[in-house]
Amino acid sequence: MQTIYTGGRVRLRPxxxxxxxxxxxxxxxxxxxxxxxxxxxxxxxRVAEYExxxxxxxxxxxxxxxxxxxxxxxIGIEEHGSIRPGVLWTWLGTHLLEQxxxxxxxxxxxxxxxxxxxxxxxxxxxxxxxxxNHEPALRGLERSGFRHVGxxxxxxxxxxxxxxxxxxxxxREEWERLPMRQHVTRG
Amino acid sequence: MDISEPVKEKGFAExxxxxxxxxxxxxxxxxxxxxxxxxxxxxPWTQQRLKKKFEDKxxxxxxxxxxxxxxxxxxxxxxxxxxxxxxxxxxxxxWNELHIKTGLDDREALGVDTLAAYLAYKQKWxxxxxxSFDILRPEEEKAAWLEETGFELxxxxxxxxxxxxxxxxxxxxxxxxxxxxxAPAWPEE
Numbered sequence: 001m002q003t004i005y006t007g008g009r010v011r012l013r014p015x016x017x018x019x020x021x022x023x024x025x026x027x028x029x030x031x032x033x034x035x036x037x038x039x040x041x042x043x044x045x046r047v048a049e050y051e052x053x054x055x056x057x058x059x060x061x062x063x064x065x066x067x068x069x070x071x072x073x074x075i076g077i078e079e080h081g082s083i084r085p086g087v088l089w090t091w092l093g094t095h096l097l098e099q100x101x102x103x104x105x106x107x108x109x110x111x112x113x114x115x116x117x118x119x120x121x122x123x124x125x126x127x128x129x130x131x132x133n134h135e136p137a138l139r140g141l142e143r144s145g146f147r148h149v150g151x152x153x154x155x156x157x158x159x160x161x162x163x164x165x166x167x168x169x170x171x172r173e174e175w176e177r178l179p180m181r182q183h184v185t186r187g
Numbered sequence: 188m189d190i191s192e193p194v195k196e197k198g199f200a201e202x203x204x205x206x207x208x209x210x211x212x213x214x215x216x217x218x219x220x221x222x223x224x225x226x227x228x229x230x231p232w233t234q235q236r237l238k239k240k241f242e243d244k245x246x247x248x249x250x251x252x253x254x255x256x257x258x259x260x261x262x263x264x265x266x267x268x269x270x271x272x273x274x275x276x277x278x279x280x281x282w283n284e285l286h287i288k289t290g291l292d293d294r295e296a297l298g299v300d301t302l303a304a305y306l307a308y309k310q311k312w313x314x315x316x317x318x319s320f321d322i323l324r325p326e327e328e329k330a331a332w333l334e335e336t337g338f339e340l341x342x343x344x345x346x347x348x349x350x351x352x353x354x355x356x357x358x359x360x361x362x363x364x365x366x367x368x369x370a371p372a373w374p375e376e
Contacts, residue, residue: 084230085229085230087348089344089347124346124354149343149344149345150341152319152342152359153317153341154317154367154370155275157278161370161371162316162367162370167342169344169345
């Protein structure tokens with residue numbers, strides 16, 4: 001059974017079909033990130049991915065639609081990495097269309113994803129990774145309850161120069177103390 | 188040739204005591220045991236599972252495009268460990284796992300020799316920007332080998348794997364090239 005997590009402003013839900021998934025993914029890829037640079041995956045690869053698992057495969061990768069509650073618009077993708085026996089961590093990531101950024105939707109989407117992950121799997125930690133110069137992402141992670149744990153020096157090349165990757169974590173205990181847990185609707 | 192002399196192993200990387208070479212089918216029984224010992228791998232390896240991976244049509248011989256296994260053998264031929272090397276999509280970034288058979292009297296010497304030989308091999312042929320090894324925090328012996336061979340503790344990821352019933356941290360040790368250490372911060376101030 002798939003639990004849908006709803007907060008005060010956004011909802012995380014599975015994609016309704018390959019067209020919806022690839023549609024938002026296309027829009028996001030048309031906006032090369034100033035920090036991460038351009039990304040592209042052929043349409044056929046993404047359709048095959050959806051048809052294989054509905055992009056809901058905890059063993060490898062899962063992605064959820066971020067839907068605004070006030071307008072019903074699909075505004076981005078919330079994703080997490082693999083969950084495997086004996087492994088106590090995974091990662092999450094948030095991708096929002098430009099016009100919906102800096103309004104708190106990403107922060108809530110991350111917190112809903114944390115609820116889904118910690119309530120569904122025996123995880124101890126969830127990590128998030130960004131690049132050193134990505135100030136909006138750093139602030140968003142801290143607002144979501146993550147704390148900084150360290151860097152990997154020069155792990156990413158941007159505009160020909162090495163940039164550090166920054167690691168953030170939230171533990172199960174830290175997530176349990178987040179007030180927003182009490183305001184989430186499940187189901 | 189003096190046939191009374193033992194055959195000296197040759198490999199990609201050669202140290203004083205060990206060489207690192209691609210995995211041969213005859214290594215699999217020993218490697219399965221070594222992989223099952225490695226606390227970084229949460230799933231138990233069996234010879235059957237490893238043989239299936241060895242025969243994988245996309246990455247035969249445990250030698251793929253993005254990750255490769257080396258068998259670590261004494262110069263006299265005994266399999267004593269393995270090293271798994273993975274690349275990043277960005278140039279010159281490599282991360283690895285290493286395991287040397289537990290209980291060997293000379294395990295420390297073999298570990299240090301392996302790391303020194305591997306790093307020399309990377310510097311000679313691949314011009315790396317950074318070379319990293321993951322270990323689990325309780326593996327204090329490996330941490331000491333890494334520090335002795337010029338690796339620094341870079342990142343600790345707490346509570347990522349179960350080990351002997353406890354959540355444990357994964358520690359990343361890295362060797363940095365001069366090119367990376369001297370690179371300007373981005374964006375430049």
